[in-house]
Amino acid sequence: MSVQRLAVIGLGLIGGSFARAVRKAGAVREVVGYDADPARVAAALELGVATVAAASLEEAVREADVVLLSVPVLQTREVLSQLASYLRPDAILTDVGSTKVSVEQDVAAVFGALPARFVGGHPVAGNEKSGVEASFAELFQGRRCILTPHAHQDPAALATVRGLWEAAGSLVCEMSAEHHDEVLAATSHLPHVLAFALVDFLNTLDSRKEIFAYAAGGFRDFTRIASSSPKMWQDITRANRSAVLGALDGYLGELHKLRDAITQDDGPAILEIYTRARDARERYLELVERPAAAKKP
Numbered sequence: 670m671s672v673q674r675l676a677v678i679g680l681g682l683i684g685g686s687f688a689r690a691v692r693k694a695g696a697v698r699e700v701v702g703y704d705a706d707p708a709r710v711a712a713a714l715e716l717g718v719a720t721v722a723a724a725s726l727e728e729a730v731r732e733a734d735v736v737l738l739s740v741p742v743l744q745t746r747e748v749l750s751q752l753a754s755y756l757r758p759d760a761i762l763t764d765v766g767s768t769k770v771s772v773e774q775d776v777a778a779v780f781g782a783l784p785a786r787f788v789g790g791h792p793v794a795g796n797e798k799s800g801v802e803a804s805f806a807e808l809f810q811g812r813r814c815i816l817t818p819h820a821h822q823d824p825a826a827l828a829t830v831r832g833l834w835e836a837a838g839s840l841v842c843e844m845s846a847e848h849h850d851e852v853l854a855a856t857s858h859l860p861h862v863l864a865f866a867l868v869d870f871l872n873t874l875d876s877r878k879e880i881f882a883y884a885a886g887g888f889r890d891f892t893r894i895a896s897s898s899p900k901m902w903q904d905i906t907r908a909n910r911s912a913v914l915g916a917l918d919g920y921l922g923e924l925h926k927l928r929d930a931i932t933q934d935d936g937p938a939i940l941e942i943y944t945r946a947r948d949a950r951e952r953y954l955e956l957v958e959r960p961a962a963a964k965k966p
């Protein structure tokens with residue numbers, strides 16, 4: 670399977686890494702890049718991430734076979750409304766947004782309904798860095814990519830998008846947008862909210878300089894994701910508000926249970942929570958190592 674012309678709208682970590690990966694795999698011949706920031710377009714061309722620089726959304730999409738949206742999720746509606754009339758009727762539209770219901774709603778609002786050739790996607794791979802300079806072709810290797818086919822889905826468009834992610838090295842799976850947002854609220858959005866909140870709280874303390882100076886590896890591990898793009902995470906938090914609130918409420922309940930145990934100096938209760946959590950994390954580690962292991966010959 671080979672795509673002649675891929676348009677990448679939003680030349681950041683994810684759009685840039687996808688462009689690099691599919692070109693390296695020979696799955697795409699040309700990548701036309703567009704970004705609201707012209708400096709990013711120039712950088713993408715210079716780095717060889719894009720083969721063609723577009724000065725406008727029209728220029729980016731009018732001859733593209735596949736259009737990949739890789740902008741912060743709350744930019745989706747605005748960007749789509751500007752490019753919709755220039756899309757080829759047979760073009761495939763897809764995205765990489767961390768939230769899927771909001772993206773579906775934005776796509777449906779712009780086109781009147783979800784187009785058959787729209788395929789929602791989310792690579793569950795990334796890091797705390799932003800920008801095309803941080804992009805690399807191996808980012809998706811052995812990592813999951815979730816596609817969220819909808820009721821009017823064109824199977825050929827779905828197969829093309831699946832093929833591109835597989836060419837990029839991803840392990841592709843499918844689920845509904847609603848289920849995606851519940852799951853990712855718990856495992857991705859909640860941890861980011863907690864990391865931002867922890868660092869923000871510690872930073873309010875008078876002793877903050879001393880605290881940060883003496884922080885050990887655990888602090889670094891727990892808070893790495895608080896170095897992520899505030900703008901991107903503002904959008905994700907707002908776009909998946911109800912699922913994030915549900916996860917946050919559950920977590921606050923757990924914190925209260927632990928707080929009660931500590932208040933009452935209830936050693937067994939503390940040990941029970943920590944042991945259950947440690948065991949669950951061990952099972953999680955086995956699970957995440959399995960998909961990659963399954964690919965090995």
Ligand SMILES: NC(=O)C1=CN([C@@H]2O[C@H](COP(=O)(O)OP(=O)(O)OC[C@H]3O[C@@H](n4cnc5c(N)ncnc54)[C@H](O)[C@@H]3O)[C@@H](O)[C@H]2O)C=CC1
Nearest residue numbers: 679681682683704705739740741742766767795796799800
């Ligand atoms: N960073 C990560 O680890 C992951 C991010 N995602 C999703 O991927 C998308 C992109 O994220 P990143 O690449 O990390 O962000 P990034 O900040 O590295 O890149 C986003 C790019 O979009 C551009 N942009 C913003 N508004 C725009 C607009 N209206 N029109 C055109 N360009 C615009 C920015 O100038 C920037 O170059 C987001 O929706 C995010 O939720 C998905 C998986 C992992």
Ligand SMILES: O=C(O)C(=O)Cc1ccc(O)cc1
Nearest residue numbers: 767792793794795796797894
């Ligand atoms: O930095 C990390 O570990 C991440 O969790 C990156 C990430 C950010 C957003 C996503 O939608 C998926 C992955």
